[in-house]
Amino acid sequence: MTPDDAPVVGPVAAPALHCMTFNVRRPMPHLRAAHPDAWARRAPAVAALVRSEAPHLLAVQEAVPTQVQHLTAAMGSRWAAVVADRDGADGTTGGEHVGVVVDTDRLHVGSTTTVALGPDRSRVGSRAWGAPFPRIAVLVELEDRVTGVRFVAIATHVDPFSPLAQVRSARLIGALVREAGLPAVVLADWNAGERSAAARVLAEEGLDDTWDLVPARDRPAGVGTYAHYREPKPGGPRLDRVLVTRDHPAARAVVQRVAVSTRRPGGVWPSDHTPVHAVIRWETP
Secondary structure, eight states, rough: OOOOTTTTSSOTTOEEEEEEEEEEEOTTTTTOOSSOOOHHHHHHHHHHHHHHHHSEEEEEEEHHHHHHHHHHHHHHHEEEEEEEETTTOOSSSSSOOEEEEETHHHHEEEEEEOOOSSSSSSOOOOOTOOOOOOOOOEEEEEEEEHHHHHHHHEEEEOOOOOOOHHHHHHHHHHHHHHTSSSOEEEEOOSSSSTSHHHHHHHHHHTTTEGGGGGGGGGGGOOOOOOOOOOOBTTOOOOEEEEEEESOHHHHHHHHHHHHEOOOOOOOOOSSSSSOOOEEEEEEEE
């Protein structure tokens, strides 16, 4: 077995909860078969990656319906997709989807909500704050079948072009977490690094980067998460991050491990982004 065949985290034993966020990169038409961005080339690597990592909670960005089906088929029947089209369509148009894939043996899926990242969150499919495309967040209430903790998982994909959209989306995510009234895990392609203005807003909103909650001695070397089919840049911005609520009275997230995956199953980069992992456990009063 080569390092690329072995999972970075892989299955974890309860009460640990394996969370993962992954921008799978939508298919681009008219690429030659050998192009590193070609979906037909990447699809087996994506399947091998998610199957071997087996996260309990996987957030996906840029996944069109055929890619969502590919992911769930690779992971197995106990994983269920809770995703939404950013354009507000019914899921048959082939547009980009955001959401989570949930291990239903470990997590019970409750209510779900899709909101627009904009001043009118009910207008899914709208554009706001200078973003050229619609942006959404998908909220899913979950119950951990092992610990009994109820929490909200939020998956989102923030605009890369407008700094205003990044900051205001961060404020909105904070508001959504407060309104949910539950401990939260927020998994996203933030399109802004950990030192950005948007990241500072998220911290002000009480959302902590899991990377910072692991002792420095146990933290892997940081690399940028937008690798674009090359070796990630050491010390580059971590655009993809998993955040948790800071000391919620109902349950505190203790972070046991974090990782950025640089695996290339079969010698192929699965996406232009590298997946990010966080293993947490819920600690109740």
